[in-house]
Amino acid sequence: MIYGQGCFAAGTAFRLANDLDENNADARVLVVCCEIHSLVCFHAPSKTHLDILVGSTIFSDGVAAVIISGGDGGGNSGSTINRWPLLQIISAGQTKIPDSDEMIVAKIREMGMQYYLSSDLPKVVFDNVDQCLLEMFDPFGIGD
Template structure:
């Protein structure tokens, strides 16, 4: 990619068009991979999906990434689409808030939520005088995550978390967010272990992060044979932070895990 676009490796050369062309092509494709995994685990036919919420801070196009994803997945052309551009890192909470409203106000709705983020738009080559730029590039990463939200799950649908309530607010800016939350709330170290693990392993994937964290929690819960998907706990709070500084808050009720006897 860099050989084909050498201007991307320099600080001042114009390269926005090349970057944008990559994003509008690759962001829906990355989202399709995450959505396909979610649909496969869900186990119901794609034709049962009634709504699609696609979120990305990476590039802007018309028709948008939501339209392209409908075609990539082969969804029903009548699926109701919502495209959220340029929301930032808190948008993983935003899409759950919107999905909750749609699911609760549309009978039998099945809302496919997809967050797909790529960092090519902000990539710059190394510069000895811009250490902050290098740190930022090391922190942020590409990633896509997906979930299916319903207000009336059937027996064949395995619930993971119940979205109890949601809220958005604007706060004063704060550095080292995870450490600040841990200190201010007096949390024990293990409370944020899933969040810190995902940041360490994958970096900041903007809106896709919170669903990655929830997936990590449920995997650990099963591996450690906890009582619930929330690492054995019944209640939890999901926070998403982004530009503004804007914070999304989602109150979650964790679903009990049913284990087969003798295993």
């Protein structure tokens, strides 16, 4: 069990599953990632704090599962000849938008998580989404 890593837990789980698969010829590794955010963060809707409701909606519960296996599934497990990836991560990236530290702020309070969303958030996303997409797709020659 891997816990307490927030959004990074899936990357850690994939790395561990890949290591298990590469070092065990017959391995089939089930990876399940679950985020139960509402247990600590749910608040009843409030007309005076809509940002808390929006924040809880954006960062709400989620779950995903995948089976990691480098084998061919045809009884030839352990054979390096037939081991090929069904899924490969070709690229991953992240972008920090300058001066955006205060756009989304989450604070843990006695009542749970409180979100504060800047009224400028939609404009900041709109103004920067083109550059973020260019940085991600330019290395692959994708320009449209």
